[in-house]
Amino acid sequence: MMKVIIMGCGRVGAQLATLLDKEGHQVTVLDTKSYSFRWLPADFKGTALLGHGLDEVTLKKAGIENTDVFVAVTQGDNRNIMACQIAKHIFDVPKVVCRIYDPLRRDLYITLGIEAISPTTIFAQVLKEKVEG
């Protein structure tokens, strides 16, 4: 069982939370709007926490000091990057994963040691394979 904090409860964040929750992990989802938590299923056993993921107080409340994984999937690339750097460098979270839409920014932060995924690159690649299929 892992402790996982997910910042951003959009479609992706909520779905990831649901999957991890079903597998028995201890999940905390962070969002600045309570309305976003509607994406979570009724039988979600994790914690939904209202607050800003760049705020130390919120992060501590979410249990960042002893979490195993931190995932940032808000709509803002910069917000994701900053949150992940806080998790990695201030709180020494062992595994940190970041969504960065902009492929160029992703490349830079990979060289700076942030594990980052660009949906833009991946989706374009998938589409290319379909087109060439």
Add this chain to the structure above:
Amino acid sequence: MYIIIVGGGRLGYYLTRALLDEGHEVLVIEKDATFSQIINNELGSVSLHGDGCEAATLEAAGSGRADIFITVTGDDEDNLIACQLAKHKFNVPRTIARVRNPQHEKVFKKLGIDATVSTTNLILEHIKHELPSHPLMHLLDIQEKGLEVVEVKIPPGSTTIGKQIKELPLPADSILSLIIRKEGKPTVPTNSSVIQAEDQIIAVTSPESEDELRAALIGE
């Protein structure tokens, strides 16, 4: 010097004007086309319309030859990312970021930003200055050395009044630089200087030892 500023709001605008007056070459990167245009009309061709967090914009801005890179947008995350881009991709020697959330100052420093300015902290300091009850005030930050210059006022009734400096348990990384007596006469403290009521003591210290220094000087 060539100075790039990200964020053409009111802060960016006045900063640009002041730096231009000092004879520097300045460029403001502003996301909003209308704001960028207004700056260009009023201050001459000194604004570039674009996102300061994108490498392409920083390239067009000629970041490679910038001496200082300052971010003053309203969002801490944008200020951080733009500064990191300038630092790591364009090797700008000095990056300075505005910070909204005062807690982020230490985060930014840890992440390699050379200097931060927190408006919240600045206002807070001013308020503290106005409050006579607060015995320790910050006068100056020497950020790159991790030191600060502070002022401690000795309130009447302090247990240290009448004691010599050498009797006080001062922290090892704090140094008393100046004592200003009640009547306004400044003296350089020595080991045998005696603390008097309403002395203003100017000291250099590390931020960590601040509380210890204050306790040593006013007694608790």
Add this chain to the structure above:
Amino acid sequence: MEFHRILVPVAGTKADEGAIELACSLAKRKNKSKIFAVHVIPVERSLPLDAEIKPEIGRAEDILSQAENIAQERGCAVETDILQAREVGPAIIDEATEREIDLILMGVTYKKHYGQFCLGDILPYVLKNAPCRVILDHQIDI
């Protein structure tokens, strides 16, 4: 209508010739009239404003000597200048103000951008900000 100090910004397009010719015919009536032909080199931000961009300066010299020749054929003297600026429009306006110009004369080539008629950035800027009269010389079929 007489003009005493005419500024002709030349960009190195086919419209330059017609613009200089027109400037000459407007100036000639009075011997004291002066024509200034200027070429503005836009300097990208990666370089300092006073950088010496050799190929650009060479090209500017060619454009200006071409303008001088055209004017000479019509018996007019032209003063030429190369300007370096971040943006062309404001540079033209600054020059017009500094030299107390009473007419800016610009040759226009017919431009299409993505299928639409387009004046570019410079002309509208000059029209909007000029401290004096402006004539746009729109030449057909060049």
